[in-house]
Amino acid sequence: MGGETEHLGVERVGATLVLTLNRPEAKNALSLPMLVGLYDGWLAADADDDIRSVVLTGAGGAFCAGMDLKALAGDGMGDQYRDRLKADPDLHWKAMLRHHRPRKPVIAAVEGHCVAGGTEILQGTDIRVAGESATFGLYEVRRGLFPIGGSTVRLARQIPRTHALEMLLTGRPYPAAEAARIGLIGHVVPDGTALAKALEIAEAVNANGxxxxxxxxxxxxxxxxxxxxxxxxxxxxxxxxxxxxxxxxxxxxxxxxxxxxxxxxx
Known part of the structure; x- marks a missing residue:
């Protein structure tokens, strides 16, 4: 199925395409095969008129722990992924929904860690559900880095500026309840049920024109x-x-x- 790689699972559930970040041993930190699969998944969803929504989730009780710089180098991952990135230097940004907006609604189903690059991808989704033990945050400043996946532009447009700046400038973790209170996510559900809730919302979307x-x-x-x-x-x-x-x-x-x-x- 379009988009599936060793680090990205792709499944059809009715009229919904489910994309699963699949590096549980690394809390689904971003790798080159994952990013190539994600971008191809967004394109596949928009190209198929029978797909009416997309759910993005993670395997193994985590959503995404951000960038894995070593994995992004593509070592041992096959020339096809490095060649794709060379052919389209913006591919990783489009995969992370920084430079690309899918035509179909995208619903995030978050369990566990959703930090750094995970919180940046989250901002490119349309509807967001999280398990009650999920953790959010933009940790980049703690490491002397910049959240270059779009957060300094998008976050203050999605939540009140005071909360956006606190998240960006402190680099502290945010539990799911607080993330919901400030408007970063829309639903907090029992752990292990975020995907089921996201699919329920997707089904409601799919029933519409x-x-x-x-x-x-x-x-x-x-x-x-x-x-x-x-x-x-x-x-x-x-x-x-x-x-x-x-x-x-x-x-x-x-x-x-x-x-x-x-x-x-x-």
Whole structure:
């Protein structure tokens, strides 16, 4: 299946593509095979009209402990991965959702460590669920480093600036309950159930009109940095075409006939 590598699992669950970071012995720290698989997974999801959402999770009770610089060097990982990075020097950033925004909704299912690069990837997802023992944080300044995966730009746009700066400047860990309180994640669930909750949310998304869902997501992100007046004008460019689709007519018919809608992306 598109995107699967030795460090990234790929599975279809109904209309959802599940991407699993799979280096549990290293708390799923990022490696070159993982990043190549992730980028290919995002592309595969957007290219397949039968996929309506993506869930990103980690194996072995962890989400992602950040960059593994040795593993990113690609030693022993095969020329195909190094060649991909040489051909596209931005591939790792796109894999981490810094330079790339999937068309389909992305739901994060977090257990355990989600720190440094893990928290940076998290900011590229749309909906976020975490087990109650999950830990978040941007540890880079503790090591004299810079969180260059986009956090100095995105975090203060997603949570209040005072919380964003505290997370960025202290480098301290944040338990799941606090991460939810400041708005970094949306749901805290019992440990071991984050994936099930994420799939439940994905199923609710998948039941809706896919053209409408994708247009809504695009509008939210495209208008985020606009003034309200400009954003409202731009919203119409995403919204009006949806009303002309066969799916919109099917939604109205299904409502009138008191039955589930059958959307065909048309």
């Amino acid at each position: 896919p053209l409408a869902v994708e247009a809504v997501k695009a509008s939210v992100y495209d208008t985020a940095a606009m003034t309200e007046a400009d954003g409202l004008a731009h919203e119409l460019e995403h919204g009006w075409p949806v009303f002309d689709t066969a799916d919109a007519k099917e939604g109205a018919r299904a409502f009138a006939e008191k039955r589930p809608a059958v959307f065909r992306r048309a």
